Amino acid sequence: MISWPNLVSQLFNGLALGALLALISSGLTIIYGTLGVLNLAHGAMFMIGGYAGFVAYQYTESFIIAVIAGSLFVMLLGVAMERVIIRHFYHRPHEDQLLVTFGLGICFVEIIRLIFSSQSQLVPPPAIFQGITNLGFMFYPTYRLAVVGIVAIALGALFIILYRTRLGMIVRAGIEDSVMVDSLGINVYRVFMVVFGIGAMAAGFAGIVNAPVVSLTPGIGDDILVQTFVVVVIGGVGSFPGAILGGLIAGEIISVTSMFNPGYAYVMLFAAMTLVLVVRPHGLLGVQGRE
Amino acid sequence: MTDQLIRRGLSRRGLLQTTAGLIGGSVLPAMPAFAEDKPIGSYPAGVSGSTAFIGISVPRTGTYAVQGEDELKGYQLAIEHINSGHDLIKKISPKTSKGVLGKELKFGVADSAAKPNEAVQAQQRFISENKAIMITGGTSSAVAVALNKLAQREKVIFVCGISGSNDTTGKDCVRYGFRQNFFGQTAAAAIGPVMVREFGKGKKAAYLTPDYTYGHTVTKSMQDFLATAGWTTVTNQVAPLGAPDYSSYLLNVANSGADVLINVNWGHDAVLSTQQAKQFGVLDKMKLVVPYQVPFIARETGGLMQGVYAATDYWWTIEDKFPLAKMFNEAFEKKYGYKPEWGAENAYVSFAHWAHMCEQAGSFNPPDVIKAYEKGETLPSLVGDVHYRPEDHQCVRPVLIVKGKQQKDMKNKEDWYDVVEIVPGEGLMQKPDAFGCHPGDYS
Numbered sequence: 132m133i134s135w136p137n138l139v140s141q142l143f144n145g146l147a148l149g150a151l152l153a154l155i156s157s158g159l160t161i162i163y164g165t166l167g168v169l170n171l172a173h174g175a176m177f178m179i180g181g182y183a184g185f186v187a188y189q190y191t192e193s194f195i196i197a198v199i200a201g202s203l204f205v206m207l208l209g210v211a212m213e214r215v216i217i218r219h220f221y222h223r224p225h226e227d228q229l230l231v232t233f234g235l236g237i238c239f240v241e242i243i244r245l246i247f248s249s250q251s252q253l254v255p256p257p258a259i260f261q262g263i264t265n266l267g268f269m270f271y272p273t274y275r276l277a278v279v280g281i282v283a284i285a286l287g288a289l290f291i292i293l294y295r296t297r298l299g300m301i302v303r304a305g306i307e308d309s310v311m312v313d314s315l316g317i318n319v320y321r322v323f324m325v326v327f328g329i330g331a332m333a334a335g336f337a338g339i340v341n342a343p344v345v346s347l348t349p350g351i352g353d354d355i356l357v358q359t360f361v362v363v364v365i366g367g368v369g370s371f372p373g374a375i376l377g378g379l380i381a382g383e384i385i386s387v388t389s390m391f392n393p394g395y396a397y398v399m400l401f402a403a404m405t406l407v408l409v410v411r412p413h414g415l416l417g418v419q420g421r422e
Numbered sequence: 423m424t425d426q427l428i429r430r431g432l433s434r435r436g437l438l439q440t441t442a443g444l445i446g447g448s449v450l451p452a453m454p455a456f457a458e459d460k461p462i463g464s465y466p467a468g469v470s471g472s473t474a475f476i477g478i479s480v481p482r483t484g485t486y487a488v489q490g491e492d493e494l495k496g497y498q499l500a501i502e503h504i505n506s507g508h509d510l511i512k513k514i515s516p517k518t519s520k521g522v523l524g525k526e527l528k529f530g531v532a533d534s535a536a537k538p539n540e541a542v543q544a545q546q547r548f549i550s551e552n553k554a555i556m557i558t559g560g561t562s563s564a565v566a567v568a569l570n571k572l573a574q575r576e577k578v579i580f581v582c583g584i585s586g587s588n589d590t591t592g593k594d595c596v597r598y599g600f601r602q603n604f605f606g607q608t609a610a611a612a613i614g615p616v617m618v619r620e621f622g623k624g625k626k627a628a629y630l631t632p633d634y635t636y637g638h639t640v641t642k643s644m645q646d647f648l649a650t651a652g653w654t655t656v657t658n659q660v661a662p663l664g665a666p667d668y669s670s671y672l673l674n675v676a677n678s679g680a681d682v683l684i685n686v687n688w689g690h691d692a693v694l695s696t697q698q699a700k701q702f703g704v705l706d707k708m709k710l711v712v713p714y715q716v717p718f719i720a721r722e723t724g725g726l727m728q729g730v731y732a733a734t735d736y737w738w739t740i741e742d743k744f745p746l747a748k749m750f751n752e753a754f755e756k757k758y759g760y761k762p763e764w765g766a767e768n769a770y771v772s773f774a775h776w777a778h779m780c781e782q783a784g785s786f787n788p789p790d791v792i793k794a795y796e797k798g799e800t801l802p803s804l805v806g807d808v809h810y811r812p813e814d815h816q817c818v819r820p821v822l823i824v825k826g827k828q829q830k831d832m833k834n835k836e837d838w839y840d841v842v843e844i845v846p847g848e849g850l851m852q853k854p855d856a857f858g859c860h861p862g863d864y865s
Contacts, residue, residue: 137677144669240483249487251693251722263703270676272701275669344701345667346693346722350484354666389670394633394660396670 140269141386147275149382150282151341155355156362156374157289158333164369165305165326168217168228172236174356176331180205180338181347182243185254194257198339205335206328213327218320236352244349251346254339274343281340286375289333293371302326361404367417376415462788462865463577468553469786474525476501477548479559479569480583481536485664486561486689489717489765493561493583494531495758496769501527503753504777510749514771514802515778522777523786530554536561536663536689538568545569549576555786556581556776561689561765562663563587563636566601573598574862579788581772584765586688586714588639591816592857597864598788600795600810602772602803602817603764604847605857606640607647609714609733611850612821614647616731616842617711621682624652628680628708630671630695631660632687636714640686644713656680661691668695672702682709692716696723717763720826720838727826727838734822736767736805737839747804761836771803775810775817789864805844813854815861818847 159173170176184201188194212235220228255261256274264273293299301322305312313319338352345351358381366377384403388396407415461467468475478497481490503511504527507520521527530552532544541559548554549572557573560566560583567589573580574596582590582601586609591601627648631637637660645655657678659671672695675683683704687695692712696719699705705726712719715732738761741748750770754762762770776791778801783790796812808819824839832838 134677137674140673140677141670144673148667148669244483244487249483249491250718251488251690253697253724263701263706269673270703272703275701344698346690346697348487348690350487350664351666354664358666386670386673390674393671393674394662397662 136268137390138387140271141390142383143266143269143271145383145386146379147279147382148385149379150279150286151337151378152355152358152362152381153375153378154282154285155334155337156359156366156378157286157371158330158337159359160363160366160369160371160374161289161293161302161333162327162330163363164371165302166217166221166323168220168327169225169232170217170330171229171232171356172212172239173232173330173334173359174352174354175236175239176205176209176334176352177338177341177355178243178347178349178352179208179239180335181254181342181351182247182252182338183335184339184342185252185347188254194254194343197254197342198336201339201342202332202336205338206332208335209331210324210328212331213324217327218323221323236356240349240352247347247349249348249350251348253346254342256343272344278340278344282337285333285336285340289329289371292329298322298325358400361400364404364414365407367411367414370414370416373414373416380415464549464553464555465787468555469523469525472525473528474522474555474786475548475552476527476529477532477545477552477554477557477559478529479532479534479541479544479557479565481561482533484535484537485691486536488722489584489689489763490534490536490561492717492763493559493765493769495754496762496766497529497558497773499754499757499766500770500773500777501529502757504773508753510746510753511774511777513746513749514774515781517781518777522780523784525786534559534562534565536565538562538564541565542568542572545572546576549578554578558769558772559583560585562634563590563639564634566590566599567594567635570594570596570599577788577865579776579791581776583772584768585636586640587635588643588852588857589635591814592639592859594635595814595816595859595861597792597815597861600772600776600815600817602775602808602819603735603768604819604821604850605643605816605852606636606714607643607852607856608821608847608850609640610643610647611852612843612845613711613713613731613733613823614644614651616823617648617682618651618653620731621709625654625681626656626679627653627682627684628656628675628678629658630668630675630683630685630687631658632691633660633662636688637686640714641684644684644686661687661695663691665691665694668698669702671695672699672704675699676702676704676707680708682711684711684713686713688714688716690722692719693722696726700726715764715824717765721836725829728828730826731842732824732826732839734764734824735819736762736764737822737824737841738762739837739839740805740822740841740844743844744804744806746802750804767804775801775803792864808847811854813861814859816851816854818851820847821845821850 180201183204184197187200188197260274260277362377366373388399534541558581563585566585580599631641712732715734720727779794783794823843
């Protein structure tokens with residue numbers, strides 16, 4: 132039997148979950164859309180963002196500095212990864228890219244495990260966002276409410292970069308036809324480096340912002356990677372609006388299914404993905420993208 | 423006869439050897455060690471040299487990684503103590519001098535990630551390639567059940583690591599498997615009366631249950647026991663192992679009107695779900711109970727176990743009552759730098775008991791070692807005397823009830839719990855046939 136307060140609670144929770152998934156997925160999809168690289172180390176980037184922020188928090192006890200440090204560290208890591216390894220794989224088969232990024236993800240996880248062990252690490256939310264807020268129809272953790280707002284701002288910023296700046300224009304043009312962009316005298320490979328950095332930063336930012344919600348462990352990115360891929364497939368590989376739509380859909384499916392039978396939450400998520408793939412092979416808002 | 427042998431050209435040395443063999447043969451019936459020496463499993467190939475190999479599989483990644491590492495440390499300390507003839511090992515296995523039956527123990531470690539297929543593959547490799555004479559590991563009952571089956575098929579003894587499911591020595595028990603820590607139902611029988619005493623009768627309970635054999639049997643055991651005191655289940659939230667987020671489950675719990683949240687989750691799942699229960703205000707609305715305590719949960723949740731009851735195998739402060747626990751704590755802390763939790767204790771004691779049984783049998787021959795266990799001999803452990811039941815190979819041992827200390831009462835940074843009761847195992851333990859145990863054959 133449906134309990135309306137519970138349904139509304141779960142719908143709202145689905146929104147909060149979905150917002151986070153949308154942010155992580157947007158990073159993944161920007162990288163794929165522009166560079167044609169399916170980055171299986173994206174979950175590890177999310178995890179490293181959390182740990183880098185955790186270290187910064189240990190020294191400064193400032194959550195804002197933790198967020199900045201976590202995001203920047205992962206952005207630099209992304210740029211370094213692109214320059215040193217990924218750029219050699221742009222013209223290689225997808226399988227090679229998948230294997231190399233998967234391997235990098237494993238290396239990152241093991242390095243973090245070596246440094247921090249498997250024990251959980253805690254990053255508390257900033258003092259102003261601690262406690263629980265009464266929304267009238269439900270009580271909800273204040274920090275999770277804040278996360279929805281923070282993620283919305285971050286997605287807005289990404290949108291502006293992609294759709295209202297010259298860099299964004301080049302990136303979007305690069306998605307359509309990188310050869311043409313190159314022939315116009317624009318160094319697409321430098322753009323690619325920046326894109327990889329921005330995509331990685333989205334994951335790192337999500338990792339540290341999400342850290343107070345979960346407890347950090349080296350394997351935290353493994354779970355999120357699977358969900359992120361489902362989101363990207365539902366929304367459309369390479370589509371930024373698709374990542375947001377897919378994230379929200381995935382969040383709602385997980386939450387609402389959990390109200391009836393939590394055990395089927397992932398079953399329903401994958402069923403939805405399959406349905407989308409059957410009806411719209413390129414995802415709900417997908418574009419053809421690079422071949 | 424001697425003349426005949428000499429006439430056939432037997433040397434003096436050969437004669438002495440033959441005579442010694444005949445004398446040895448005359449006492450065979452008194453020594454079960456040599457009663458059946460035909461090859462079985464990895465015996466005698468695995469112990470033909472000066473060493474004996476043990477295959478260890480513990481989760482070093484995934485949701486049970488922290489507990490797996492602790493368990494591994496317990497195994498490593500036990501092996502070190504056995505090989506060096508440490509005083510603590512001698513208290514549990516008096517015949518152990520250096521190594522087991524004079525054989526130095528070697529071991530290999532594999533990461534099971536708490537996944538049955540990975541554990542089975544790794545142990546199969548240890549048996550085939552290293553001729554492992556014993557396999558061990560756990561930290562997931564699904565793994566324990568899978569290794570039970572492997573051990574029975576391969577005829578190699580499996581000394582179970584952490585596993586709380588009723589099935590491990592219940593419906594999935596095997597002749598070749600032995601478990602030192604107790605049934606989920608034993609934990610329920612121990613902590614249930616404490617809960618009724620503390621919270622009253624006729625309460626409403628919400629459960630968080632991990633979706634595999636351990637979770638389902640512990641939840642069922644708690645439900646069955648608490649029903650006798652008029653408790654009802656208002657919701658049972660079943661989550662997959664390693665769920666990344668518990669918010670949806672916790673909203674259902676928050677809206678359920680429960681008085682008590684019984685969190686059956688384990689490992690990082692328990693840490694995450696408890697932290698998020700706090701974030702969602704669930705712990706302000708209802709009491710929390712962790713029926714099968716999770717090693718490290720108190721430190722990992724940063725104090726959320728304060729005032730929370732749990733049933734457990736071991737807590738280090740019992741060293742005031744048990745001298746062997748004190749010896750263990752000191753040796754463990756000296757080597758690893760922290761107080762051991764029950765994963766390490768379970769691993770150490772299980773190994774020490776296996777060494778004892780091999781020494782008693784006078785052989786690594788699996789059927790002989792099994793029969794030594796099945797004598798049901800009273801054995802020392804870190805929590806007092808215990809014994810293994812011949813029918814299901816389950817160790818009968820006390821259960822500790824602990825309650826999380828308030829921060830102001832903590833005497834040091836690892837003083838997380840008060841030991842409220844040490845409940846003797848005899849009165850708690852279910853009958854050997856209660857969960858349908860039918861162990862297989864010896865050979």
